[in-house]
Amino acid sequence: MDSTQEDERALTTRLAELGVSVPQDQVEELAAAYPALLAWMRIARELADQPMAPGAET
């Protein structure tokens, strides 16, 4: 199983847990965007954790 298939499976499983279905022809599209969504979440987390530059605190 490649990473895309793993993403598709993780997505459909998570959504099914929430009671939400995904039409089969849209699973691939959702999975294609998922890595960018993960990147956004990583960017936000890193920004939250990053110390402010000296003198930048107000």
Next chain:
Amino acid sequence: MTTANQLHYASLLAVSDQLRARELSPVELTRATLARIEHLNPKLGAYYTVFAESAMAEAREAETEIGDGRWRGPLHGVPIAFKDLYSLGPTTAGSKLLADHVATHEAAAVSRSRAAGAVIIGKLATHEFAMAAATLSDHFPPARNPWDPDRTPGGSSTGAGVAVAAGLAFGAFGTDTGGSVRLPAAHCGVVGYKPTYGLISLAGVIPLAPSLDHAGPLARTVADATAMFAAVCGHDPDDPGSSDRQIAIGPKDLVGGIRGLRIGVPRDFWEPACDPGIRARFEAALLRLEEMGARVTDAPLGLTLLQVMAVGYVITLFEAGAYHLPNLRSHPEGFGRELGLAMRAGLMVPEAAYRAALGARARIVRQVDKLLEDHDVLAMPTIGVLADPLPAGPRPLSRRITESPAPQYTWLANVHGGPAVSVPCGPAPEGLPVGLQLMGRSFDDATVLRAAQAYEEAAGWGQMRPKLWP
């Protein structure tokens, strides 16, 4: 008496002055506006619903009151309109899910406009639930850019931008979660004002992401937008996001010019992704601001556009996904393809990631506040690309959720919460409008509006009209 059918491109305050002086009839003005809508709306798609009958009744009432010397203020007798997210009669949010929905209560901003004597002329097109980009295959036909009807007017307050730019209303209220007032303003060549978070009530407005949602006016001039804001602002206990701290802004706050105003330009934030034609217009605007006496300096923000948009989108997707979850379960067929997929993506954002994004947001706020200690306003283009052609069908989700998003510099002010205005700064070489965005300290809306008004007056780009619709 002035001939009402020659005034469709006049400013709200110009017609207001004539109405107050009884040189112009609200009834004739409303009739002329309705006639123009009837003529042009089939081509431009600005309105979903037109309240011809009630608007004429409101105009007659305004005529009587003004005639009796009971003038209520600048909106009295002036036709304005609302994005179809504001609860008022048929309220669809541009969604098949709500195609037959009729609101039982009015949004607070509608009621306040009504109390100010406005003639409420209709409901305006929107991206589906203020998010999914409009396409030619949507349940509701898309609004079209008056400068090039094959292009988007920008969203999500699409109809508001079109109505103001094409002379189909004298002002319109939109909503703005990541730029949805300022983006259509920029693409349509009009003014869009997102006030400080919490200054205009969102009670009765269908949400996208409540912690980022703002209501705001689109208008032909900064003074018009200010007058519209002043008519509806104020604390509202029915809106959980309504601020206890409120401000009053009047015409006197817009005068005085910008000599000595410190304008910071965060090039590290906006420049890397900007279209060269837009950059050229923006640089010309900076020169004009300097000529007017402003002190324009580079002001590194220390944040990338991707960082700010990632934080904004993670918050938006999480909050919007939670709001739409019940309908995703029970009526998934009611969602357009892009919105349905985006909301499912929102459900994939864990609560911990949402909380991290809120932490990142607090950091962005601190960094912007720090920059605004040494600068009165920040300047940047509103958006770094020109209006796209209207797509034939839904865009792939990876067009929205991407590490190379369309450069919408508007997100910074939503994440920060402070005021921001988009004002026209001339056409790109392609002939399409470009917006200059000014943003400022929270609750210092007056400084941002004063700077925008001074630029508008000096540059004169606000007088540009789309030639297709004389």
